[in-house]
Amino acid sequence: MNAQQHQDTLAYIALGSNIENRESYLLQAIAALNDDANIKVKMCSSIYETEPVGYLEQAPFLNMVIAVATSLPADQLLKTMLAIESRLGRIRDVRFGPRTIDLDMLFFGNEHIASADLMIPHPRMSERAFVLVPLAEVLRMQGLTMASISQQLEQVEGKEGVTLWKKAP
Ligand SMILES: Nc1ncnc2c1ncn2[C@@H]1O[C@H](COP(=O)(O)OP(=O)(O)OP(=O)(O)O)[C@@H](O)[C@H]1O
Numbered sequence: 001m002n003a004q005q006h007q008d009t010l011a012y013i014a015l016g017s018n019i020e021n022r023e024s025y026l027l028q029a030i031a032a033l034n035d036d037a038n039i040k041v042k043m044c045s046s047i048y049e050t051e052p053v054g055y056l057e058q059a060p061f062l063n064m065v066i067a068v069a070t071s072l073p074a075d076q077l078l079k080t081m082l083a084i085e086s087r088l089g090r091i092r093d094v095r096f097g098p099r100t101i102d103l104d105m106l107f108f109g110n111e112h113i114a115s116a117d118l119m120i121p122h123p124r125m126s127e128r129a130f131v132l133v134p135l136a137e138v139l140r141m142q143g144l145t146m147a148s149i150s151q152q153l154e155q156v157e158g159k160e161g162v163t164l165w166k167k168a169p
């Protein structure tokens with residue numbers, strides 16, 4: 001590797017949808033990420049059906065987590081994710097409310113980021129079984145140890161609201 005080249009960063013993204021067709025929104029978002037020349041989708045968790053958390057008067061979600069390799073810096077990856085959300089009809093009205101697609105960046109390599117637009121690791125990740133369950137699955141696929149994730153999972157309430165919906169291919 002010469003000085004000009006740099007290795008891709010492995011990033012983890014959580015996806016959620018609770019407006020039909022939920023599965024189609026998840027798959028369209030994954031395809032759109034992979035269509036970007038600077039992003040390669042490496043791994044996908046199973047899809048989980050989950051009870052809404054936070055704002056309860058809404059339909060159940062489908063949630064999953066993917067791992068991507070990217071040559072983009074974190075702020076550019078976020079920009080791409082927000083553009084895909086807009087393209088797939090995401091409208092921001094109710095906080096924590098219904099959405100065609102929500103894309104949250106969980107990790108970006110081993111970076112810690114605290115800017116006005118981007119917090120990495122995602123600050124609410126450890127409270128959310130709908131994120132931790134699929135994240136643990138992807139980490140397991142990669143043979144990564146996940147002691148801290150398992151510990152967080154044990155502490156999180158609402159794990160019973162997360163059920164396997166479709167197994168990863
Ligand atoms: N790690 C992150 N991943 C995605 N967005 C982030 C992250 N950190 C900060 N943000 C900022 O959060 C803003 C609002 O995100 P969004 O509307 O998706 O929030 P939400 O999904 O309603 O709530 P939550 O962030 O708790 O999932 C985005 O425009 C983005 O700038």
Ligand SMILES: Nc1nc2c(c(=O)[nH]1)N=C(CO)CN2
Binds near residue numbers: 051053063096130
């Ligand atoms: N089950 C579930 N609940 C949620 C979700 C989500 O993706 N799944 N997203 C939220 C806002 O980020 C609020 N509540």
